[in-house]
Amino acid sequence: MCLAIPGEVVKIEDDSCFVDYGGVSREASTRLFPTVKVGDFVLVHAGFVIQIIDPEEAAELVKLSQEAGFRD
Amino acid sequence: MIDLSKRRSPQLINELKRQIELLCQNEVILAYNRPLVIMEVCGTHTASIYRYGIKSILPKQLKLVSGPGCPVCVTTNDILEKALAVACCPEVIFTSFGDMMRVPAASGSLLQRKSEGADIRIVYSPLDALKIAAENPSKQVVFFAIGFETTAPTTAAAIEKAAEKQIKNFSVISVHKTMPEALKLLLPDSKVDGLLCPGHVAAVTGAAAFDFVASELGKASAVAGFEPADIMEAIIAILQSIISGRPVLVNSYPRFVKTEASSYAVAAMNRVFKPCDATWRGLGSIPASGLALREEFAAFDALKRFPEAAQVTGADNPACRCGSVLRGELDPGDCPLMGKVCTPASPAGACMVSGEGACAAYYKYRLK
Ligand code: SF4
Numbered sequence: 001m002c003l004a005i006p007g008e009v010v011k012i013e014d015d016s017c018f019v020d021y022g023g024v025s026r027e028a029s030t031r032l033f034p035t036v037k038v039g040d041f042v043l044v045h046a047g048f049v050i051q052i053i054d055p056e057e058a059a060e061l062v063k064l065s066q067e068a069g070f071r072d
Numbered sequence: 073m074i075d076l077s078k079r080r081s082p083q084l085i086n087e088l089k090r091q092i093e094l095l096c097q098n099e100v101i102l103a104y105n106r107p108l109v110i111m112e113v114c115g116t117h118t119a120s121i122y123r124y125g126i127k128s129i130l131p132k133q134l135k136l137v138s139g140p141g142c143p144v145c146v147t148t149n150d151i152l153e154k155a156l157a158v159a160c161c162p163e164v165i166f167t168s169f170g171d172m173m174r175v176p177a178a179s180g181s182l183l184q185r186k187s188e189g190a191d192i193r194i195v196y197s198p199l200d201a202l203k204i205a206a207e208n209p210s211k212q213v214v215f216f217a218i219g220f221e222t223t224a225p226t227t228a229a230a231i232e233k234a235a236e237k238q239i240k241n242f243s244v245i246s247v248h249k250t251m252p253e254a255l256k257l258l259l260p261d262s263k264v265d266g267l268l269c270p271g272h273v274a275a276v277t278g279a280a281a282f283d284f285v286a287s288e289l290g291k292a293s294a295v296a297g298f299e300p301a302d303i304m305e306a307i308i309a310i311l312q313s314i315i316s317g318r319p320v321l322v323n324s325y326p327r328f329v330k331t332e333a334s335s336y337a338v339a340a341m342n343r344v345f346k347p348c349d350a351t352w353r354g355l356g357s358i359p360a361s362g363l364a365l366r367e368e369f370a371a372f373d374a375l376k377r378f379p380e381a382a383q384v385t386g387a388d389n390p391a392c393r394c395g396s397v398l399r400g401e402l403d404p405g406d407c408p409l410m411g412k413v414c415t416p417a418s419p420a421g422a423c424m425v426s427g428e429g430a431c432a433a434y435y436k437y438r439l440k
Contacts (some may be wrong), residue, residue, distance in 0.1 A: 003116050003298075004222065004272045004275065004328075006076075006099075006141065029197075029229065031200060031229040031232075031233065031336075031386045032225050032229055032334070032336050032337040032340055033334070033336055033337070034225065034336060035336075043272070043275055043328050044342070045222050045223065045226065045272060046196065046198065046219075046222075046223055046226040047196060047197025047198070047199050047200065047226065048138070048197070048199075048225070048226045048229060048337075050222065050226075050272075050275060050276055050334060051275040051276070051328055051329075051330075051334050052336055053327060054326070054327065055326060055328070057180070057326065057327040058327075
């Protein structure tokens with residue numbers, strides 16, 4: 001239930017945004033995190049962005065994923 | 073993209089396993105002369121621990137137990153009977169997270185009512201429920217709002233949006249609960265030595281919200297993520313804290329959890345809800361552990377809108393041992409009904425229904 005999924009914000013529209021989860025993009029509300037920008041890595045729960053991932057941590061995670069052979 | 077599969081790599085898991093084994097040979101740990109008990113209070117942790125077989129790779133000096141961390145499981149049959157009564161009103165479209173659908177109350181489940189013709193729909197977000205309300209102005213759309221601090225802000229945001237957009241046929245049954253008061257009640261008299269704090273609750277509340285576990289209750293604790301390596305690193309942090317003789321809270325999940333709260337989410341939750349007494353399955357009534365709508369938003373309270381349904385009462389199934397399971401006192405495998413009378417296809421209790429319930433996880437990964 002408290003599952004939250006990380007993804008990258010690719011588009012902002014009014015009070016929502018589109019989050020890319022590695023190929024699949026879905027809408028999420030930004031009402032609980034109105035300061036998100038395109039390019040931010042965020043945590044999404046029940047249709048809402050609930051947290052933004054520290055940029056350094058996000059860069060490190062993306063690097064790890066790339067090293068492991070996953071597509072950017 | 074972010075891919076966390078490296079956090080499942082066998083090399084990393086083996087290395088962490090070795091570190092845990094080493095720590096368990098420390099004289100402080102050996103002096104306990106019994107297994108150390110570490111409790112998790114997040115259903116997603118429970119599911120991960122079983123899915124990845126973490127219990128089976130830990131040394132015998134460690135015992136992992138599940139606590140009251142699955143929102144579906146801690147919701148009482150009393151409130152479920154009220155929800156069923158609301159769902160059966162002819163003008164109602166009832167919406168719920170899918171996990172709740174099969175939980176058995178004495179009079180049946182939401183799924184049964186749906187098969188009998190009630191308009192009950194599964195949603196993934198309270199905003200889905202709000203959308204249904206906007207599209208069906210002649211109906212009353214009710215959202216069954218369960219969940220902890222991760223989910224409560226999303227219900228709050230949906231209610232504020234409903235107020236702004238004047239969507240008046242939307243209401244919620246708020247069964248939202250908050251963790252700290254439940255832990256303060258449960259932990260002091262328990263056999264628990266260390267606590268894995270729920271990562272995505274902490275993503276909203278901030279890690280600091282769990283400081284009290286160490287500073288007030290004296291239990292070593294770590295905020296943990298959900299990959300196997302995350303959970304094992306948190307266990308290492310807890311062991312190190314116990315060995316040091318000075319219990320602290322460690323944030324082992326810094327990639328998503330900050331020390332301070334997610335300010336907008338907590339603000340939304342506090343604007344819409346106020347603390348209230350709440351009854352938890354297995355723990356009973358706990359002061360200030362629930363979230364009730366504030367006066368300004370009382371119009372969105374489904375139980376006020378449907379006062380007859382609110383009068384309906386229900387009791388937990390006395391044969392089901394969910395209460396003891398949720399207090400960490402009974403291993404799911406030791407419930408006499410496990411796998412015989414009680415199975416996911418024919419559950420006797422809530423802990424067998426939710427994918428995050430300890431009984432369901434035990435059945436899926438240990439019994440099969
Ligand atoms: S196995 Fe079934 S009856 Fe036993 S505690 Fe779990 S849910 Fe309840």
